[in-house]
Amino acid sequence: MESDIDLPECCGSGCTNCVLDRKTAKPPTSDAPNILDNSYRAFQCTSIIKCTANTFQFRFRYAGTHDSDKQLSIPPGSHLMLRAERGFRDARRPVAKIFEQWRRGIEVRPRGHVPRVEKYDKAERDLYFSRPYTPIRVDREGKAFEVLVKLETGGEMSEYFTTLDVGVVTEWKGVYGGFSWVRNGWKNVVGFGQGVGLAPIYSIMAGVLDDEEDETRLHLLYCCRDLDGVLMRSDMQAMGKYWNFGYSIYLSRESCSCEGKLARSCKCLSSRIKYNEPIFNHRLEEVDIENVLKKLVNGSFHVLICGNESFTKFVEGCVTRLGISDYYKF
Numbered sequence: 001m002e003s004d005i006d007l008p009e010c011c012g013s014g015c016t017n018c019v020l021d022r023k024t025a026k027p028p029t030s031d032a033p034n035i036l037d038n039s040y041r042a043f044q045c046t047s048i049i050k051c052t053a054n055t056f057q058f059r060f061r062y063a064g065t066h067d068s069d070k071q072l073s074i075p076p077g078s079h080l081m082l083r084a085e086r087g088f089r090d091a092r093r094p095v096a097k098i099f100e101q102w103r104r105g106i107e108v109r110p111r112g113h114v115p116r117v118e119k120y121d122k123a124e125r126d127l128y129f130s131r132p133y134t135p136i137r138v139d140r141e142g143k144a145f146e147v148l149v150k151l152e153t154g155g156e157m158s159e160y161f162t163t164l165d166v167g168v169v170t171e172w173k174g175v176y177g178g179f180s181w182v183r184n185g186w187k188n189v190v191g192f193g194q195g196v197g198l199a200p201i202y203s204i205m206a207g208v209l210d211d212e213e214d215e216t217r218l219h220l221l222y223c224c225r226d227l228d229g230v231l232m233r234s235d236m237q238a239m240g241k242y243w244n245f246g247y248s249i250y251l252s253r254e255s256c257s258c259e260g261k262l263a264r265s266c267k268c269l270s271s272r273i274k275y276n277e278p279i280f281n282h283r284l285e286e287v288d289i290e291n292v293l294k295k296l297v298n299g300s301f302h303v304l305i306c307g308n309e310s311f312t313k314f315v316e317g318c319v320t321r322l323g324i325s326d327y328y329k330f
């Protein structure tokens, strides 16, 4: 029998019989049956909000009619697969106004050869492609979830997202992911997120704050290019009112006309942020990570990391040098 270790990567072809169903599919977490049972389900787009120049928040609500006894269960930190037809452009749906500016800003380049992983389910016709996305919020009763999507120039699914509008029905399946939250499992959890990599860490931390019996202390270190690129800014401010949540935002490329950058604080920035908003006009450095983690070494703690490859490597290197091996990379 094929062991899980030998299984190939997900080929991104949106197969009904997906390799992920064997690798990282999560078992149901409660007694009520879940709408998401590892087959594609219809979800209608009910809102689209522009968060930054290239990141949009989409809300999707279950569009099935025969599952009134089922609930929508998506554990924090897990992801779903969205699939779309390879021929989605043939539908010639008009581009919604909300995406016009992004589309104008992109340099349109022909798609060259994009390497594909060998198709897992060869019995399935190659009609679809799929990509994973991480819900930031789930409304169990309303059977809806929200995702933050950073549109990539030349990206196939990014193009598909720009053909969506309120009312369009999409196909999602899940639930996937290797991380499981355990209530009060650690005294402290420190999350390092970068850009849209905030999603799994945000959903886990918001879940802890919603759970009155969970007393885990949470520390979020979030990295962005500039102030306009900060996602979930007002949500983080609201979370900051909880006794067990603290955060800092680091801006690596915020332009600055004063000399504050040298002093790791900046007058131009302070005029644009709220009183006591913990936003710093410099890149996250090893010393910042040390300062947070060294205070926690005497209690149990866990580290979560989500960002691009170089960010993940940098944070992983720092925590490893501090002798910490209890960390999870999304």
Ligand SMILES: Cc1cc2nc3c(=O)[nH]c(=O)nc-3n(C[C@H](O)[C@H](O)[C@H](O)COP(=O)(O)OP(=O)(O)OC[C@H]3O[C@@H](n4cnc5c(N)ncnc54)[C@H](O)[C@@H]3O)c2cc1C
Binding pocket: 079, 109, 110, 111, 112, 113, 114, 131, 132, 133, 134, 135, 147, 148, 149, 150, 151, 152, 153, 154, 155, 156, 157, 158, 159, 196, 199, 330
């Ligand atoms: C577990 C997991 C969870 C995720 N959660 C989220 C999430 O919540 N939100 C989110 O926004 N993303 C998330 N992602 C990333 C997401 O799945 C997609 O990878 C992302 O949206 C890009 O997909 P795409 O189809 O638009 O780009 P692809 O078509 O896959 O292209 C990938 C990259 O290659 C570039 N490219 C494509 N064609 C060319 C070409 N001809 N020449 C040069 N470069 C080219 C594109 O610009 C893009 O940057 C997650 C990824 C994982 C693994």
